Amino acid sequence: MLTTLRRAGRRALSTKAAVSDFSQALARRQPTFPVPANNIRILAEPREFYTSILDIIGRAQRRIFLSSLYIGSSETELLQALQNALERKPGLEVTIQLDLNRSTRPGKSSARLLLPLLQAYPGRVHVNLFRSPHLNGIMAKLVPPRFNEGWGTWHAKIYGADDDIIIGGANLSKVYFTNRRDRYIHLQQNSRLADYCLDFLKTVSTFSFRLLPSNDAQPSSQYSYPQEDYLVDWPDSQTHPHQIHTKVESAFKTFQASHLSATPSESNDVHLHPLIQGGQFNVREEEETLHSLFDYLKTDETRPLLDLTSGYFNLYKPYQKLVLDAKNINTRIVAASPLANGFYGSRGISNRIPEGYTILERRFMKEVRRRGSSVELNEWEQEGWTYHAKGLWLTPNGSQDPVLTLFGSTNLNARSADIDTELSFMMVVPPGKEAEEKDSDANMVLRRRLAEEVASIRAHAREWRGEERTVRPLTPFMLALVKDKL
Structure with a gap:
């Protein structure tokens, strides 16, 4: 099924061109909504x-x-x-x-x-x-x-x-x-x-x-x-x-088939592609779409920046592979610190859940170091707050504003992929005008708002400190019981 979205040939592309091609291909198999x-x-x-x-x-x-x-x-x-x-x-x-x-x-x-x-x-x-x-x-x-x-x-x-x-x-x-x-x-x-x-x-x-x-x-x-x-x-x-x-x-x-467009729009509007993920029902549109996106970005020579976040960071194994294998993409990840996890301080066995995420983060970072991947993990913390944001943003060469974002209910983890039932949206924003008219160009304004959204999240992100934290002996056993699906 994935192959229907992947490119037939290989040629060097900029991030914007790759994302544009990706969105056009996605519109041929997913519902697409042009939105001003x-x-x-x-x-x-x-x-x-x-x-x-x-x-x-x-x-x-x-x-x-x-x-x-x-x-x-x-x-x-x-x-x-x-x-x-x-x-x-x-x-x-x-x-x-x-x-x-x-x-x-x-x-x-x-x-x-x-x-x-x-x-x-x-x-x-x-x-x-x-x-x-x-x-x-x-x-x-x-x-x-x-x-x-x-x-x-x-x-x-x-x-x-x-x-x-x-x-x-x-x-x-x-x-x-x-x-x-x-x-x-x-x-x-x-x-x-x-x-x-x-x-x-x-x-x-x-x-x-x-x-x-x-x-x-x-x-x-x-x-x-x-x-x-x-x-x-x-x-x-x-x-x-x-x-x-x-x-x-x-x-x-x-x-989904009933909402496909006969002729995908070629307007300058933003394109929204709704994605249903119901892994236990063999419906994996989010998973297929992310594989396709990374496939289109493989020959991007401008080193785009991928920002990814989840309040419950247990990145689904196929997504881990996509991120770790993408040598031409710089990836920044923000996860909740234990204090910002909604289960911190809860009663009973659930108070071990933040420790479980620490174990999962350690495993991930061990693999990042082993492979030498361009991945940075930070943890979000703000006094008196918990963290529940999720999704990703893609920015051309890291110096412009995002041209793509995934938002909705998915936590991008094993639960979201396999046992929860999710609806998320892939939003693709046309490049707009990069010159002096950018302040009056609606697409450029939206891209700037997305950049501000990333910046506001990262304003409370600090260096990951998972290696320093204490994990109680029974927590790995609890994690094994739920098969890592925290």
Whole structure:
């Protein structure tokens, strides 16, 4: 499958030419959305992300669609904004897609938080809960609720209303709105892209459970079950929820094929290519695309700069190979320091997770040194903050501004590749005008904003200190138990 994207011949190219060729080839096999650069906002802070979500909900006329791992139990303001929108516009519908295991934990869960909306607006609010089939059999009964998401989650982050969409890596919870660093890109007034995102969530709903109030709901199948004061309803009586692999693979591939453009755009707009990664369902578009990108960059003689970041740095082995083998690319990586890891100081065995990442980083850096690769690893730390940003940026010869970025839900690690279900976007920005008109050229302004995004992340990056840290004896054993899929 990868070969359909790779170049037939070899010739020396600049980074911009290689990326342009790559994007044109990608458009022939992936959905492609031209977006004017003026309609793309790079949001800088958690608070800006939150206020932007409240703003698009507050202005919604027809539809609101939200996809997240979960909604935090204290997000009453967000729920009130949804209720106000439903009251204001009687024809408006709300579609919410969450992860079942994370959203139905005992106590004040996302499911219980959403029940009042379902009860007050029947037929207008739809809540769907995806459950990874990777956890099945006796283990599905034995694994406690706090740990069952370790076998895979619904991880895509999409926040949309009418024709506005915000894509990033943040969940809908207080910490992501206040002091957890992430990435967020607001795509404004694009009906085609908004339709795509909502259609994607509707596709996922066909193999997800439905959340229903238990007072008057009837189970749709023998696989539905009551929990607390709601019903977790499985709509497909012909398919066991643990055996959806073939159905999901077919649905995703059919969905992507239906959104291919007959004639890829050659406009000067920014091109967005959505990538679905569902490794357990044999859907690996992110993986195929990154292999293709590196293949196009092999003969780039200008030594481009690749910036890569992940809050949970356990770079997927095939991606490690791409980075380590790319002798003509300078790579800078930013990972969370242990203090900036969201699991730092947590209770129980999960407090060893930051140590697990230290072990994984040591292994990676050992290989970097062995090969003599042009790779630099830094760790992000800011007092009172945690780190959750993820993605990559590609900059020609390291002295200009990025022409390409990958953003969305992927952590670029083994979990994202193999067991979580992700949606990310490859954004390719045309070069624009490099001369005196660059301040008024929308593409150049967007590229500068991307450069500022990288700089703001690296402002809190310091030299990696993993070799100096202490790792307790049982941590390597814990890492082996989860097969390095932290």
